[in-house]
Amino acid sequence: xxxxxxxxxxxxxxxxxxxxxxxxxxxxxxxxxxxxxxxxxxxxxxxxxxxxxxxxxxxxxxxxxxxxxxxxxxxxxxxxxxxxxxxxxxxxxxxxxxxxxxxxxxxxxxxxxxxxxxxxxxxxxxxxxxxxxxxxxxxxxxxxxxxxxxxxxxxxxxxxxxxxxxxxxxxxxxxxxxxxxxxxxxxxxxxxxxxxxxxxxxxxxxxxxxxxxxxxxxxxxxxxxxxxxxxxxxxxxxxxxxxxxxxxxxxxxxxxxxxxxxxxxxxxxxxxxxxxxxxxxxxxxxxxxxxxxxxxxxxxxxxxxxxxxxxxxxxxxxxxxxxxxxxxxxxxxxxxxxxxxxxxxxxxxxxxxxxxxxxxxxxxxxxxxxxxxxxxxxxxxxxxxxxxxxxxxxxxxxxxxxxxxxxxxxxxxxxxxxxxxxxxxxxxxxx
Numbered sequence: 001x002x003x004x005x006x007x008x009x010x011x012x013x014x015x016x017x018x019x020x021x022x023x024x025x026x027x028x029x030x031x032x033x034x035x036x037x038x039x040x041x042x043x044x045x046x047x048x049x050x051x052x053x054x055x056x057x058x059x060x061x062x063x064x065x066x067x068x069x070x071x072x073x074x075x076x077x078x079x080x081x082x083x084x085x086x087x088x089x090x091x092x093x094x095x096x097x098x099x100x101x102x103x104x105x106x107x108x109x110x111x112x113x114x115x116x117x118x119x120x121x122x123x124x125x126x127x128x129x130x131x132x133x134x135x136x137x138x139x140x141x142x143x144x145x146x147x148x149x150x151x152x153x154x155x156x157x158x159x160x161x162x163x164x165x166x167x168x169x170x171x172x173x174x175x176x177x178x179x180x181x182x183x184x185x186x187x188x189x190x191x192x193x194x195x196x197x198x199x200x201x202x203x204x205x206x207x208x209x210x211x212x213x214x215x216x217x218x219x220x221x222x223x224x225x226x227x228x229x230x231x232x233x234x235x236x237x238x239x240x241x242x243x244x245x246x247x248x249x250x251x252x253x254x255x256x257x258x259x260x261x262x263x264x265x266x267x268x269x270x271x272x273x274x275x276x277x278x279x280x281x282x283x284x285x286x287x288x289x290x291x292x293x294x295x296x297x298x299x300x301x302x303x304x305x306x307x308x309x310x311x312x313x314x315x316x317x318x319x320x321x322x323x324x325x326x327x328x329x330x331x332x333x334x335x336x337x338x339x340x341x342x343x344x345x346x347x348x349x350x351x352x353x354x355x356x357x358x359x360x361x362x363x364x365x366x367x368x369x370x371x372x373x374x375x376x377x378x379x380x381x382x383x384x385x386x387x388x389x390x391x392x393x394x395x396x397x398x399x400x401x402x403x404x405x406x407x408x409x410x411x412x413x414x415x416x417x418x419x420x421x422x423x424x425x426x427x428x429x430x431x
Contacts, residue, residue, distance in 0.1 A: 051230065054358035058223070061356070061365075069212060072282040073204050076211070080200050081119070086362040087197070088115055090353045091189050100178045107170060107179070111186045113163045118190045121156035122198045124149065130205055132399045133279040143404050150401065193363075196370040199377040206380060209273040213263060213322060214376040217329035218368045220259045225252035225334070241341040253330035260326025264319040268293040292318045292384065321383065328375050329368075336371035340364065 068075045092111055101107065128149045135141040148155070171179055203211040229248025237244040267273045268289070275287035295314035304311060340363070344350065353361020398407060 050358060054226075057356050057358045062219070069208070073208060073277045074280055074282050076204050076208070077201050080197065080204075083362055083366060084119075084194055084197055086353075086355065087193055087366060088112075088189060090361045090363050091193065092186075094347055094349075094352075095181060095185050097178065100175055103172060103175055104170065104179070107182070110163060110166055110170070111182065113166070114160070114186050114190060115194065117156055117159040117163065118194055119198075120159070121152070122195065123201065124152040124156070126198065126202045127205065127280070128152070129396045129399065130278060130280050134281065139404070146399070146403060150403075193370065196374050197366065200369070200373040202377050203373060203380065205277045206377075206385075207274050207276045209267050209318075210376055210380050210384075211373075212273060213260070213267060214325055214329065214372045215369060216263060217256055217260055217326055218333060218372050221252045221256040221330050221334070222368070224255040225249060228252060228255075238338055240338050240345065244338075249334070256330040257323060257326040260322040260329070261319050264322035265316055268316045268318050292316070292321075321379070324379065325376060329372055332375070333368040333372045336368040340367035 065079075068079050088111075092108075096108075131145055132142070132149065135145050167179070167183055200211060200215075203214070225244070225248040227248075228251030229243065229245040232247040232251065233243075233245030235246040236242060237246050237249050271285055271287060271289060274289045274293050275285035277285065293316055295316055298313050298315055300308070300311050300313065340352075344352070351360030352363035355361050356365060359365055398410065402410065
């Protein structure tokens with residue numbers, strides 16, 4: 001009986017010991033550390049260590065990004081491609097099962113076949129004009145590139161059908177479900193990740209301003225939301241992301257909208273940001289910035305208080321458009337992050353990867369950027385880009401559709417037409 005009593009006491013003591021070991025000082029929640037049942041970030045003992053790591057990584061990323069902006073459009077495009085490859089790698093690995101992969105040698109290559117086929121199709125459509133302009137000085141290379149662009153859609157479709165046939169031929173009886181799940185997963189990644197992020201490249205060549213400003217606004221919103229939530233956060237915002245607070249969301253929104261208005265004025269002063277890139281070179285740009293980037297005079301008059309020193313201000317029209325970008329970046333774009341948070345909860349993971357210390361994976365940093373890139377492109381095409389036919393647009397169609405011989409024939413016919421007009425009307429421009 002004594003042995004049984006001692007053994008039972010030992011069991012209870014060890015059980016109590018285990019319970020006590022679970023309660024550590026940094027895990028104990030007091031009443032002051034709760035808000036609607038959630039632990040506040042401001043009460044976390046390890047918050048400063050996490051903040052330092054996150055800040056260190058952020059400084060390195062911003063520094064590297066600034067260097068690529070200085071190098072030019074082509075280098076930023078290369079950065080986007082690298083980011084897309086890393087994102088695809090992180091997402092492909094989510095549903096990967098080593099036991100199934102061993103039975104399907106080479107099946108992983110099929111995912112990348114579809115990925116690079118989508119890359120060839122997307123960038124071939126976005127950058128066809130820039131590619132043709134780059135090789136226009138070499139007659140042989142120009143004919144080759146023009147032919148590839150003309151039949152680019154057929155080439156990409158043939159590559160996709162080849163992947164489709166490849167997938168059918170690799171189906172195995174015991175892995176049907178896994179293979180079809182991977183097939184659907186690959187297409188979902190291409191649609192929601194690659195297609196959206198590819199709009200970033202279109203924005204770059206429309207003028208770096210339309211890439212740099214939206215991307216900077218997302219970074220500013222993310223940093224401001226973290227800082228406001230870090231020091232002032234008390235009211236949870238959404239259950240999908242418990243550390244997000246209303247204080248951080250509102251503070252970041254105000255900061256982002258103000259930053260958009262001011263940054264647009266600063267960036268709009270540099271032709272390196274405002275001029276579109278019409279080829280794939282890396283040289284310096286010079287162009288007429290257009291009325292969108294030319295300051296206009298505004299007289300405040302009675303609208304400003306008597307103590308306000310500036311009665312006359314000069315603002316660029318693009319600054320008003322920047323407010324729309326800032327509004328979207330602060331209110332709508334964060335839902336890309338909420339979507340990613342729900343996605344990670346569905347797969348029971350904390351981050352998509354660990355490639356960026358303090359931030360997680362590449363996908364964790366690009367969730368809002370993808371949503372913003374699509375909006376910036378659509379906004380630019382809808383409200384900024386001219387809708388009427390321009391000489392550049394017509395030349396773009398000529399270079400894309402007509403062969404070299406057809407282009408020369410068109411040139412000769414235009415010459416004859418202009419010659420006849422000169423003879424009939426005796427135009428002074430023809431003299």
